[in-house]
Amino acid sequence: xxxMGYGCLMPFxxxxxxxxxxxxxxxxxxxxxxxxxxxxxxxxxxxxRHFAGRDALVRALESLGIAECEAxxxxxxPDEGPARxxxxxxxxxxxxxxxxxxxLYTENQxxxxxxxxxGWDRLDERITALFRRGQESGEFRIDLTPVWLTEALYxxxxxxxxxxxxxRLAGKxxxxxxxxxxxxxxxRREES
Amino acid sequence: xxxMGYGCLMPFxxxxxxxxxxxxxxxxxxxxxxxxxxxxxxxxxxxxRHFAGRDALVRALESLGIAECEAxxxxxxPDEGPARxxxxxxxxxxxxxxxxxxxLYTENQxxxxxxxxxGWDRLDERITALFRRGQESGEFRIDLTPVWLTEALYxxxxxxxxxxxxxRLAGKxxxxxxxxxxxxxxxRREES
DNA sequence: CCTGTATGAGACATGAATGTCTCACATGGG
DNA sequence: CCCATGTGAGACATTCATGTCTCATACAGG
Numbered sequence: 001x002x003x004m005g006y007g008c009l010m011p012f013x014x015x016x017x018x019x020x021x022x023x024x025x026x027x028x029x030x031x032x033x034x035x036x037x038x039x040x041x042x043x044x045x046x047x048x049r050h051f052a053g054r055d056a057l058v059r060a061l062e063s064l065g066i067a068e069c070e071a072x073x074x075x076x077x078p079d080e081g082p083a084r085x086x087x088x089x090x091x092x093x094x095x096x097x098x099x100x101x102x103x104l105y106t107e108n109q110x111x112x113x114x115x116x117x118x119g120w121d122r123l124d125e126r127i128t129a130l131f132r133r134g135q136e137s138g139e140f141r142i143d144l145t146p147v148w149l150t151e152a153l154y155x156x157x158x159x160x161x162x163x164x165x166x167x168r169l170a171g172k173x174x175x176x177x178x179x180x181x182x183x184x185x186x187x188r189r190e191e192s
Numbered sequence: 193x194x195x196m197g198y199g200c201l202m203p204f205x206x207x208x209x210x211x212x213x214x215x216x217x218x219x220x221x222x223x224x225x226x227x228x229x230x231x232x233x234x235x236x237x238x239x240x241r242h243f244a245g246r247d248a249l250v251r252a253l254e255s256l257g258i259a260e261c262e263a264x265x266x267x268x269x270p271d272e273g274p275a276r277x278x279x280x281x282x283x284x285x286x287x288x289x290x291x292x293x294x295x296l297y298t299e300n301q302x303x304x305x306x307x308x309x310x311g312w313d314r315l316d317e318r319i320t321a322l323f324r325r326g327q328e329s330g331e332f333r334i335d336l337t338p339v340w341l342t343e344a345l346y347x348x349x350x351x352x353x354x355x356x357x358x359x360r361l362a363g364k365x366x367x368x369x370x371x372x373x374x375x376x377x378x379x380r381r382e383e384s
Numbered sequence: 385c386c387t388g389t390a391t392g393a394g395a396c397a398t399g400a401a402t403g404t405c406t407c408a409c410a411t412g413g414g
Numbered sequence: 415c416c417c418a419t420g421t422g423a424g425a426c427a428t429t430c431a432t433g434t435c436t437c438a439t440a441c442a443g444g
Contacts, residue, residue: 045405
């Protein structure tokens with residue numbers, strides 16, 4: 001009797017909501033369900049209809065991040081050509097998911113319960129295998145373990161993503177800065 | 193009239209409490225004040241007598257982390273000798289504070305309010321200057337910016353600290369793995 | 385021995401986020 | 415045109431961490 005109308009309703013788009021949530025939580029990991037809903041342009045009620053709770057939302061983001069990483073890994077063709085080129089392709093393909101990965105990387109509560117997603121293990125295994133292949137082909141040094149190189153890759157991706165968010169780094173340098181540091185290091189090459 | 197006794201009282205040791213809090217929060221960044229108190233071996237009341245609230249506790253940890261970093265920087269003598277050796281010393285000296293740094297690195301809420309501690313800026317400036325000095329002396333390549341190298345150093349320190357906590361990496365490799373990757377990279381050197 | 389200080393234990397109120405619910409309304413298909 | 419589905423807005427209870435309080439007890443110094 002009182003309201004004139006509600007205006008247009010926002011149709012629910014799971015993927016759009018997840019990406020909005022990822023973008024917000026990357027900047028503010030303690031954001032409320034209400035803030036997430038507003039950022040996604042839907043009501044808290046609708047958000048809660050599709051994700052049982054905050055845990056379920058974070059789990060969905062985890063699955064999304066794993067899926068994007070696996071897609072990036074597929075697109076990078078880690079078994080083809082020189083390992084260093086495969087790493088280069090992997091970093092390039094993983095850039096769109098960098099923010100989401102940076103958020104998930106800090107959600108250490110994901111790895112507390114027994115129900116940790118085994119997708120991470122699969123990813124770790126495949127990336128580790130890439131670095132191991134580079135070692136066996138003689139491209140990479142053998143004194144840096146593949147496990148550490150994998151961990152360092154995650155860390156550099158997250159670091160660069162935060163640096164971009166905080167305005168200290170330029171987004172366009174993502175692939176170059178990460179790959180050059182990871183593969184070549186900071187020391188200048190000997191002029192041989 | 194009912195209790196027989198309270199047992200021994202725990203004398204308050206600010207430094208010990210802060211280190212226990214840092215160790216716990218590094219593993220579980222959402223730990224309760226109650227959990228922090230238990231981890232420190234004191235009661236929640238006492239914890240709250242010395243730190244006005246959770247914010248104050250985190251701020252104190254931030255100050256502690258900055259102080260330890262500055263002490264590490266002093267001990268590393270960043271202006272003496274080759275820049276690569278100074279970086280090596282810096283990583284070695286910073287290792288005891290790695291866990292605390294990893295925690296603070298993810299507390300992005302610290303950088304939201306206007307009251308962000310300017311100690312970080314001082315540290316960034318000094319570490320950046322070290323990398324810039326290495327570039328000017330010809331030791332480091334110039335296509336990786338000092339700001340990025342500084343950011344990467346933080347990221348690698350945090351990554352290794354978490355890898356140790358999760359049991360994927362060995363604590364004794366801290367300095368070697370970080371310095372070798374940061375300075376030398378993963379690619380094998382050309383046999384000249 | 386007595387006293388002041390500081391702690392531990394626990395009760396209590398407060399506030400925030402969460403989860404559930406109802407109802408009005410918009411949209412699309414029959 | 416009518417109905418089913420799905421959304422927005424908001425009320426509501428619940429849970430939990432927080433912050434404050436009181437009181438009994440332990441310890442150190444006089």
